[in-house]
Each structure stands twice: as structure tokens, then as C-alpha cells.
Amino acid sequence: MNWNEYKILLVDDEQDILEFLSYNLKNEGFEIHTAQDGNQALKIATDIKPHLVLLDVMMPGMDGIETCEEIRKLPELENTLVAFLTARGEDYSQIAGFEAGGDDYITKPIKPKLLVSKIKSLLKRYTSGKKGIEEDKNQIVSGNLVIDKDKYLVIQDGKEIFFPRKEFELISLLLSRPDKVFSRDEIFDNIWGDNIVVGDRTIDVHIRKLREKLGDEYIKTVKGIGYKYVKPA
Numbered sequence: 001m002n003w004n005e006y007k008i009l010l011v012d013d014e015q016d017i018l019e020f021l022s023y024n025l026k027n028e029g030f031e032i033h034t035a036q037d038g039n040q041a042l043k044i045a046t047d048i049k050p051h052l053v054l055l056d057v058m059m060p061g062m063d064g065i066e067t068c069e070e071i072r073k074l075p076e077l078e079n080t081l082v083a084f085l086t087a088r089g090e091d092y093s094q095i096a097g098f099e100a101g102g103d104d105y106i107t108k109p110i111k112p113k114l115l116v117s118k119i120k121s122l123l124k125r126y127t128s129g130k131k132g133i134e135e136d137k138n139q140i141v142s143g144n145l146v147i148d149k150d151k152y153l154v155i156q157d158g159k160e161i162f163f164p165r166k167e168f169e170l171i172s173l174l175l176s177r178p179d180k181v182f183s184r185d186e187i188f189d190n191i192w193g194d195n196i197v198v199g200d201r202t203i204d205v206h207i208r209k210l211r212e213k214l215g216d217e218y219i220k221t222v223k224g225i226g227y228k229y230v231k232p233a
Contacts, residue, residue, distance in 0.1 A: 038062025072101035101164030174229035
């Protein structure tokens with residue numbers, strides 16, 4: 001892959017961390033932009049439309065979670081990946097990040113080679129996801145639910161509902177084969193990929209968000225196995 005085609009926005013209130021991240025990612029050819037707070041990040045992101053935003057969670061003013069929530073409200077950034085930088089042991093931050101629409105998290109401190117590897121893995125997912133949206137214009141229809149891959153929307157009873165990237169991919173997966181039980185491992189592999197390490201509660205958080213938006217009757221838990229989509233009677 002030609003990494004110099006990819007734009008990354010780094011957001012952290014600590015200048016030394018920005019310099020560390022910038023140095024290592026620029027060496028790989030990435031186009032790097034930086035911001036030191038959430039408001040500045042939103043302005044830059046709207047202007048440059050980055051492929052990836054790497055957000056520190058703990059920032060004064062608008063923190064990383066709030067910044068991600070604002071990013072997810074902007075249609076022009078719907079394909080932008082968001083990854084959080086979290087300190088070790090901040091499980092609450094990881095859960096909150098996924099609820100806000102984040103795609104992944106990176107635990108700091110992190111070694112440069114591992115950082116670069118994680119970033120490249122994330123951007124490979126961006127590329128495959130982007131191609132899928134551009135090439136597959138078909139809709140998935142089941143009862144009163146429609147998955148519109150072109151618009152990245154779920155339509156329920158004619159009403160458009162916006163889902164962050166991972167929630168959209170999850171409901172699309174479940175809806176692609178109604179009544180099939182997808183194991184947790186299958187969901188991890190299809191949505192996050194086997195090279196990405198995420199917390200044990202990640203799927204639970206995303207399933208809960210789907211139920212909040214669509215209703216409990218659509219997503220059923222098969223105890224000890226996984227989840228399935230059920231077409232309401």
C-alpha cells in the first residue's frame with residue numbers, strides 16, 4: 001500500500017506525545033496533521049477529511065470521547081476511522097470510546113514499531129471497507145429494516161438512522177443472514193479482524209447500542225454462543 005496517500009490527524013494536549021507520534025508515522029510516509037484540543041481537531045478534520053483520527057482520551061475542555069461523538073455527527077467524516085489513545089488499565093475509557101463510535105484503541109505507552117503496525121492494520125480496514133461501499137450499491141432488506149450500503153444508513157419504517165462504522169458493520173453482518181447465530185469469535189473476525197485486540201465487553205457494548213436504536217426484538221442472545229437477527233413477527 002502507498003502510505004503517503006493516507007492522512008492521519010493526531011490529537012493530544014501534550015506536545016511531546018504529538019512529536020513522538022508524528023515522527024514515527026511521518027517516517028512511514030503518512031501525511032500527518034496535529035491538534036491539541038477537541039475543538040481544533042474538529043475544525044482540522046472537517047477541512048482535511050482524514051482517513052484516521054488518533055485521539056487522546058484525557059484532554060482538557062472537550063475530551064476525546066466528546067470529540068469522537070462530534071465527529072460521528074458529521075456526514076462528511078462518516079468513513080473516517082477513530083482510534084483512542086488510553087493509559088493502561090483505563091477499561092472505562094475503552095468502553096466509553098466504543099459507545100461514542102470509536103473503531104479501536106491503542107494503549108500507551110506503546111513502542112514505535114507496534115504503533116506503526118496498529119495504524120497500518122486500521123488503515124487496511126479503512127481501504128477494504130471503502131471499496132465495499134463503493135462497489136456494492138445493493139440494499140439488504142428484511143421486513144421494515146433496510147441496510148443502505150451506499151448511504152451507510154439503516155432505514156427503519158422509512159426513517160433513516162445513522163450508525164457509527166462498527167455498529168453499521170455489525171447490524172449488516174447480522175442482517176445478512178437472518179436467524180443465523182453468529183458466535184462471538186465470528187463477529188470479532190468479521191468486524192474487527194483477527195489482528196485487532198479489543199476488550200471482552202466490546203461486542204456487548206455494540207449489541208446494546210443496536211438494541212437501543214432498533215428495539216430489543218431484533219437482536220437475540222443465544223446464551224453461551226452468540227447473537228442473531230430475528231425478523232419481528
